[in-house]
Amino acid sequence: MELNFLATILLSSLSSASILLIATLGLAVVYGLMGVINLAHGEFIMVGAYSALTATQIGLPFLLAIPFAVVTTMTIGAVVEFLIIRKLYGRLFDTMLATWGLGMVFNQVAVLVFGTVSPGIGMPQWSFKIGDYSLAVYPTLMIFVAAVILVFIYLLMTHTVYGMKARASIQQPQMAQAIGIDSSRVNTMTFAIGSGLAGLAGAILLPIIPATPSMGLFFAVKGFLTVVVAGPVTLTGSALAALGLGGGASVTASFMTSVVGDVFFFLVTAILLWLYPMGISAKWRRKL
Template sequence: MEIDYLLVVLLSSLTSASVLIIATLGLAVIFGLMGVVNLAHGEFIMFGAYTALVVTRSGVPFSIAVIVAALVTALFGAIVERVIIRRLYGRLLDTLLATWGLSLVLYQSAVLIFGSVTPGIGMPQSNVRIGDYTISSYMLFLLGVAIVLVLALYWLLTKTGYGIVARAAIQDSETASAIGIESGRINTMTFALGSGLAGFAGAILLPAVPATPGMGFAFVIKAFLTVVVAGPVTLTGTVLAGGLLGSAANIVASFWTTVAGNIVFFMLTMGLLRLYPNGITARWNRKL
């Protein structure tokens, strides 16, 4: 096997992991951190993708459209938290049912509003050459996006006042309230943050994954598995689990078949959960 092929596979395994991590971070906050099983996570991604699509097609540059999409999805998440999720904290099955219902509503709304096909915006037609191979510049760019996003989120949740208060409100909302933290408001903000991240994912992936009503389904299963494998140290765990699962599946798919890559993803998930029933970070002594 030539060296340039190995290099390309290595790079693309990193981009695959980045795509997975970008699509998972929102769920890492909502499910990993807050413990809310949000089955509508995929539809939040779809919501962000369509928002970015509509904004771009109205003439706004794509980079700004991505930010708008993240903000709009965050706002939508805040409303969902106020109206639905807030009443269901600590009621796992009810949350499951409510968010699943929400995902159905969002899916069908997208079909009704946008129809089944909407013109996409496409990827920039530029690529990087490595020996005999070319790799899309946009996919490489997503690698950078994933790194920046993870660092920014880590900083937000550990170094800022909001981050500390947010984690306090989630860990023990009564004690947090006793010392004067408005747990309710903070939880709304955290849910909105997770939703915004999902919306950002849909928007930033839009060039490579065209917006369709059913697009969320492709992401939601792997995102959940990644967060479950990650375990209690949510953020570091998600990066680790996403990096491992995403790149392993990619490498197997590159040397064998895509089906085999998928099988490896799920077998690896099963194997890791057999070894670490509470996630790979269960015994870590880190905060995030």
Template sequence: MTGAGLLNFGFEFVEIFAFIVLATVGLAVIFGMMGIINLAHGEFILVGAYATTFTFAAGLPLPLAMLTGVVLTAVYGLVLERLIVRHLYGRLLDSMVVTWGISLVMIQLTRIVFGNTAPGIGIPFGQLPIVDGPVYYLVLAAVAVGVLGGLYALFMWTEFGIRARATMQDEATARSMGVDTDRMYMSTFAVGSGLAGLAGALYAPVMTVTPEYGTGFLVEAFVAVVVGGASVLVGTVLASGLLGTVNAAVTNVAGTFMGQVAMLIAAIVAIRLMPDGITGVLADWRENRGESQ
């Protein structure tokens, strides 16, 4: 591979890795930590995108418009959790059906209220001088890494994170030790919702915002969650790295469509060989290694 080819591959990988991470991380928090299969995840992303585009069109600077999208999506998720989702914990199939219905309602309401398109936002920062692509994709990659680092710090190093993990692992014990588990569920769902809104806000400048906007994120998000396995952050990173590498390599040779096809084939093979995901394999390996010692 030539130097230009390596640069193009690197840029493709960075672009796809950032997309998968940002599309996945909100879903991973809600599913991996709370056991809710949120089929309305795309529409949470949609809320962030619409809030960003309309507040930007109203004159708000783009960073503040994006922050508005994140906050409004988190608030929307909070309200939805209080009204509906809180009754679905431990009811996996019910959560799928209800959130799917929410998804359909949100798409149609968006079309009725706002029409089929939203105001456009130009891609900021211009083009890269060497690789044929926007500088903004590098910014997205940096934000994706920052989000992963921030989540790790939140859930591993803070009292909130300790209480949240305790609630998800053993609710009864956590409650008996004084943890307000109801508040933990509510807060964690709001965090996952806000992360979905962040994805919608960040990609509003590079994707056409329509009522079906969120569906463009769903395949990568669910595939990455399943391939990654139970560990939210490690699974997201490893699955995004694996799928991003396959997608970037094939895209660089055969185009975007074939890159998507190759990524899905890689996901099918990974799920077949690793039913518990990449982190499940790592957990088994650590357990076997400990027993052997």
């Protein structure tokens, strides 16, 4: 088998895994630091995509539309946490039902406002060749983007006052309250950051996956399973799970079909959850 072909498959698979990771990180942050499973995460991605699309339609360059989408989804996330999530802490099933219902509301609002079909912004037509094989630049660039976002979250959680408060609130909640940490404010910020990461994903991936009311479902299922497989060490666990599941599914799809790739994803997920019911990172010493 040609080395050029293998290199092409490797880069394509890393790109697919990176896209999955970008779409998953917001969910991982909220679940890892708050213990909240946000079933509206896919709809926050959709809101980010529509926010970026709307910004470009009113004349903003795409690079400025991305922070606009992040601010929009962060604001919505803070409001949702204050009005809904805050009242449901410690009630996992109720939180899942509430966010599921919220996702349905977002979906229907998107249908009413934007319709079922929206114009895309088009992907930059840049490509590069590896031997006789050609790869698009923008999807490949997602490998670098995912790495940057991952490093940013790591630094945010380990080298900032907010990060220390957030980790203290989840790891030692009673001690955190005893030393004066306002857990409510920290939780609002955490949910807003998770929502902003979802919006960032929707905006960045807009040239690859056009905005539609149902686009969130594409990410929500695989993102949720990735976080569950990752386990309690959500950041590094999610990175490893996305690389294994997303990359493996892409490699399988390259040699066979996309349907077989999806079968690989769900089959390996089931096997990993059978072997590691608490996630692959359950026994890791690292906590982030």
